[in-house]
Amino acid sequence: MNSPVLRVDDLHVWFDLPHGQELHAVQGVSLELAAGERFGLVGESGCGKTTTILALMGLLPSSASVSGAVELDGYDLLADGEESMRPHRWKDIAMVFQGAMNALNPVQTVGAQVVEPMAFHGIADGDEAKVRAGELLEMVGIGADRADRYPHEFSGGMRQRAAIAMALACEPKVLLADEPTTALDVMVQAQILELLTGLSEDLGLTLVFVTHDIPVIAELCDRAAVMYAGEIVEEGPVDALYHEPLHPYTRLLFGAIPDPLGEKDVISIPGAPPRLDREIVGCPFNPRCDVAFERCVDQRPKLLQLGDRRRAACHRNDPASEAAS
């Protein structure tokens, strides 16, 4: 892989809980993303996907503590917390939020909201910015003449398109998308996905796509990471995750996809993810795992590099434990 655009190293996020407790939401995530790559981040809800990408932009509430590094072109955005992050927001990393219904300010026109970051980051000003905003709206399939409309006058799909246009305003290198198609109907979902694919190809955007919807990842992404209990348990090309999963969770998760022919029932994984407000002993997936053995109960597996482009955190891949099974 050529030198990464975005490198995340040992990222941890904790949230304060009442009575002095803590919730360890992200437990040491490391990632490397190449330019123009489309990367998926999947897992059940509550596994830390959203927290991870919010941390990439430093958009965490004051109850959060963070450690680790988020490097963009070799520069550590997290070095000084929010302050070192702020100048790079939107200019280098932008984001499309879950449910664009509420991501747009209801009392400002859509155009004004696309113009705002351009003007603020010194990309374009005045009429020039307005023209550019019109172009961006055209690019996502909204007529430039609708820039002076308010968000409530748009349909859900159009609002999401407008949010994407807004995210592209400062020509970011990395675009984070947090479940951008939930709450949209299937037709519109497909259109938005197509739009994102096209944009990343045309503009050379690095796209990080967060979802619990596996088929979406299959359609859109080159590579993906599976998160469980705040950590990455497996990472690799999407094809490989599908056909030769190295972690039982990946196997069950990707197996849970409804069969296109509708012959098999949807499989859901029995049990629930572990609580993150106490320390996890052993493999976090072990209580739900169908192939667990003694070592899984008291020893936490490390994320091992397996071959050229794959990593997984399961004792079964460790040659040392081969004998035990």
Place this chain on the structure above:
Amino acid sequence: MRGIDFVLKRTLFALITIFVAVTLNFVLFRALPGDAISNMSKVPGASPALRAELTQEFGLDRSKWSQYWIYLRELSTGNLGVSYSNQEPVTTELSRAVMNTIPMVLLGTLFSIVFGTITGVLAAWKRRTVVDYGSVSTALIFYSLPTHWLGLMLLLLTAGILPRGGREDEFLFNPTFMEHMIDIGKHMLLPSLTLGLVLYGQYTLVTRSAMLETLGEDFILTARAKGLPDRRIVRRHAFRNAMLPVITLVALSLGYIVAGSILIETVFSWPGVGLLVSRSVERRDWPVLQGAFLILTISVVLCNYVADLLYFRLDPRITT
């Protein structure tokens, strides 16, 4: 055009409410069993001629229905009857009082809106800090103090520094216009401040909670993601959205302003509508009380109407 329905609906509601108030005014004073004024012409110390004239004018010897009809007719020409205590037309007395009340109430309300909004926004922004705790407790205290008692306390504290009551110093000899205005201003300061402080507490609390609500909205997160500094997010994104509920709540507090002005004008003998209310209660001067009640109600309804239209202007989402 956007929201012509909305404007029509609100206008209709305001008109009907005024009509209800006008009718209520009649029912309360003249139609309730055991009402205090079975005869409007019982003006103490009035000449038989005036009595006859009033009886004639208001049809007091006729049925309640035709009295109501006459009442409406007279009202539409601005005739509210004659004060028992000084035989002046109520309308004259009222218009003089209104001119005194308006600047006093405006000054106090303006003070509270400006400072209440600022502290409310700051408290929400700096939530769970000393700024927040400090402004919330101050606001709660002012909110809890009985209005007239706060006025009395201010009198106690400023004894000898500011005038104790009234509108102007009657012994000021031949004042220039400026001197006269400054004198009135000095007299107005305490009443306005009392009203301002009482409302300040309320507006701070209201703005704070509206602001907290807004800061939890997703578009605030978007604004932060855009890399905007906090100040700009508060000014450009949070403030205007938070002001929408505040407008409604300020409009709802109008009744509170009216109540406050009655008490405050009584404490400071500020010759406005409020003082007229308390004086007419003391003297059982029904025509004046009736007129003052009508004026207060209509102004509250009209202010509510204006607030509705303002809300409509500021919130593009309203269509009906």
Place this chain on the structure above:
Amino acid sequence: MSTALEQEPGVVAESSQRRLLKAVWELLKDRPSAVVGAAVLGLLVLLAIFAPLVAPHGIHDKIGEPFGSPSSYGPLGLDDGGTDVLSLLIWGARISLTVGFAASLVAILIGGTVGILAGYFGGATDSTLMRITDYFLAIPDVPLMIVVAAIWGPSLSHIVLVIGLLLWTSTARIVRAQVKSVRERVYVKRARALGAGSGRIIFRHVLPQVAPLLVANTVLTIAVAIFDETALAFLGLSDPSKISWGKMIRNATDSAAISAGAWWAIVPPGVCVAFVILACTLIGQAMEDALNPRLRVAHLAARGFRLRPRMLGDDL
């Protein structure tokens, strides 16, 4: 419907009462401001109940010269009639709190009934009742109270009625909204499907659900009612034979306590009123917060997230 209610009225009343108390306690126990408010209110209620035992003097006992100062006569000095201010304050608590509690009871009864009927039956009942509520809400209540109190003449029961009759509107709206949502819950729908009458459903299923909200609203209404009593008393519209905190403020003003510099005749009753209003507001708000939690995280706060040093021990 009537048979079902008659069968076990005692049982229902007792268990639901205890449940309500428990629910209220659950709401309050984790909120220090509410506990402080409850303590203040409780103390004042106890003082009012045990006034004959606690008050050092009677309200007609002349124990010294007018406006006798606190230094020479007791903790709070004397009023214009030479009566002990502390005793007046304790006896006054009886009247003020009675007016506050009774008037808010009237308001809650009316507001609760209107709200439940409008919310439960919906349709024309709802729109008619809410239209009436809207008009009542639009007319400023204190001037209306003044007018009615002035026409009826001053007496304690009139004051209670006047205040109660005009304070029900906000309760009606809040209760209506809550009832509307309760109505759609599964067990209510099931009860209706099983043929339970409206009355039974309202008393057995809807009322217990809205009861905590009603209690919160009552507490907030007490504050307003006591404020209103003080205001009416200040305008000379209270019962002349009864001494309340509002009446004390009025008396002190009439007798020019301020120019006499007798702050002790005028400060204490106002402080008492303020304490009650503050206590009720704290309790009521805490309860409303607990019932309607807004768990939203503010996306903007005074300080950002914290940074922790990298974890070097690599055993994860």
